Amino acid sequence: MMFTDALTRSGEDDSTAERILxxxxxxxxTSDxxxxxxxxxxxKVNLSxxxxxxxxxxxxKTLS
Incomplete structure (x- = not known):
């Protein structure tokens, strides 16, 4: 989760961020x-x- 947050915030590689998210x-x-x-x-917020x-x-908008 920390990696995807960083990737989303940086905006450096949106293609990879989209695929992972x-x-x-x-x-x-999870069970939790x-x-x-x-x-x-x-x-979902990061993907949006x-x-x-x-x-x-x-x-x-479909993620909202």
Whole structure:
């Protein structure tokens, strides 16, 4: 999660950030429901930021 946060905030490699975040969005969830939910929300927010930066507003809105 720290890596994806840093990647999202830096804006240096949005292609990689998008790929990783999409994968995490589909696989988030652990036996620890609270942490799993927090990670899922964080992942979707970061993916939304990356998609908006890449000009994909409609895709970003589906994550809200």
């Amino acid at each position: 999409k994968g995490l969005t589909n696989s988030c969830g 429901v609270v942490n799993g939910l927090r990670d899922l929300v964080t992942t 930021r990356v998609l908006r930066r890449r000009g994909r507003e409609a895709d970003a």
